[in-house]
Amino acid sequence: MNVTGDQALVKKINKSLILHTIRKHPELSRARISEITGLNKATVSNLVAELQQEQLVLEAGPGESSGGRKPLILHFNAMAGCVIGMELRVKQMTAVLCDLNGSVLSETEVPLRRHDLAYTFEQMKTMIAGLIDEAPPTHYGMVGIGVGVPGMVDEDGVVLFAPNLGWEMVHLRSMLEEHFAIPVIIDNEANSGALGELHFGRGQDVRHLLYISAGSGIGSGIIISGELYKGSRGYAGETGHMSIEAEGMPCSCGSRGCWELYASEKAYDLAASELPAYQTRELVRHAAEGDEAARSQFRVMGNYLGIGLTNLINGFNPELIVLGGALSEAREWLEEPMQQVVAKRTLPYHKQQLEIAFSALGSRATMIGAGFSAAMHFLGHTRVMV
Amino acid sequence: MNVTGDQALVKKINKSLILHTIRKHPELSRARISEITGLNKATVSNLVAELQQEQLVLEAGPGESSGGRKPLILHFNAMAGCVIGMELRVKQMTAVLCDLNGSVLSETEVPLRRHDLAYTFEQMKTMIAGLIDEAPPTHYGMVGIGVGVPGMVDEDGVVLFAPNLGWEMVHLRSMLEEHFAIPVIIDNEANSGALGELHFGRGQDVRHLLYISAGSGIGSGIIISGELYKGSRGYAGETGHMSIEAEGMPCSCGSRGCWELYASEKAYDLAASELPAYQTRELVRHAAEGDEAARSQFRVMGNYLGIGLTNLINGFNPELIVLGGALSEAREWLEEPMQQVVAKRTLPYHKQQLEIAFSALGSRATMIGAGFSAAMHFLGHTRVMV
């Protein structure tokens, strides 16, 4: 249904605007908020008073005067509640306990021996229960759980297909919500990572961002106008199966020449020559020790990474691309060949104002992003499009 | 700056909602609008009265009663003003005079002998002036001009680069606005085509649509959440330069193996064997007459079209793909091999609820879409995101 306008909506828009303004800029006074947002001073005062009552904003004493009355500094009360952000990986499960602004309060990790649903779900419940126990007492308590999973997720939080876990049609959101009675958000691992980098990594103030998660495969999270783009059914971003060799190697997906066969860890198995190791971390170590086979492997992969990136750049015209996932540990060896290919093959105009960076959050991007989704879901975010 | 909420905004949102509801559904009464939108009957009455005063809505007499007072049927007054939609092509220039709802009132075409700016701009001015003369007298008169051009356009209506015209950094919008003193909207030809198909072709009620314009090259218009996605600088959609053969044929763009070398009219020049003709229309004629070389050429191109489409489907997960441009005339010969490849290579979940269709508007999609952009710019469209 359509959203109609009334006074309640106006209040929602303005309150949301003020809350997120305070959240993003610490050390603001009511007067500054009025200037920044364009809202009347009285409006700001009223809505801030409500936000204080709701424990979402705190007064933190007087600030510096610039020739008049001292301003009263306001803070977003990130400790009004807690969220949990998780990442489900093939070999382990990691999770963080975060405040409402994405700061990590606690971090845990557990190895996964098997991937069957029963076992994994038990482990998840134990891990989440542990973090809930650890959580400090807050006004709202635990307000949400976000989970990033290595597979396709639909809009109802159903994991449709996660080949590396052997999962199909797992109603993960409803399972967790029924057990913990807390709102749960399930997302693809790359989508969560994209949100993590957007809000806490390299992506501050970026409108259109592409997050590429290269590990055992390649997935990507697409941020358009500051928001996750999920496609018509929630499956957007499966760029690992973009064919870059029309009649190349056959892929398990049914296609041929898929990008991830050449530019993810899958390439190790298909490498032309013998490699000294078949795990990224090991291979990086060998490369650092001067092993030519390892270095050459990364050069080739960097080249292919660049080719796929070029395709995405020409199509999406993003402001920023962030490379994350396990492969980002090989940055030292991948970056130069990759950048060279991109420079050579990208359309000239698309290169302007384009930055390609490696993840600032590293392997924590996904779980931090997942936790942040949960926090944003709790805080709400209403705004207008013109 | 941020959009803040106040009563004026509420009114704008609701008025916009009512106007576009009437525009999209003819034969509505105030009572039905109230039901559909969720707005109070009194609100609808008030805003409709204003829209009537602004000549944007007309009362069209009583409708059928269903056991009570007869409803007063309202119509969107598409003839409150006119717009012009143009398409600039390599060999000709086409334009339509449209009402505010995209209905074509008049259509013209002029061949282009040269492409230098001075000459082309003269021709444009003449063409537009002719259509302005033809326009029937309306309350608002001519309210906008939309132009689709074969090249990259930035957010200020500057044609950055149009290789087929030999244009670079042409400030087309300001040139036309200064001359005609009417709002002008310049867009890439594929973007305008996407809008045309979205609103008047196959795309009604579709949220995420991809319009592929295959002709002398391949461009695409990306519609996300019902809106054109232009990327960070306005250059999104250059999918013709997506590499589908990592080390394939060198392209003028600096890359290799670009999709449009294999699946646009550029493929004719690079065909393995001799072709009976080198223009799509001619080649289609030969294929229809049984020429095996022509048919085989289309089969190969259909195959490559499918490979590129698969890449886009996996990445974007659109609901609908519309194929337009000159190549769509070869639909009879392209469609089957293309659909086969897509069926074989696309990820299984992405196939669900995906439709691939050929353009319903044909060669008119771009100019109709361009005109519609101008009309929408005049009518405005304010709404809320939650």
Add this chain to the structure above:
DNA sequence: TCGACTTTGTATATTGGTTAAACTAAGTTT
């Protein structure tokens, strides 16, 4: 044909949000 019922559209009073302007509070500068 009459009266009961339906449906459409308008008028009225109320609600509740933002706002401008005046005001209080609390500083700095000269």
Add this chain to the structure above:
DNA sequence: AAACTTAGTTTAACCAATATACAAAGTCGA
């Protein structure tokens, strides 16, 4: 100490949507 600045609050006015009552104009069964 007086003049000036800046921060935040109070007040009254405004205005758009709403619920409710109401008027207008139809249908339908007996």
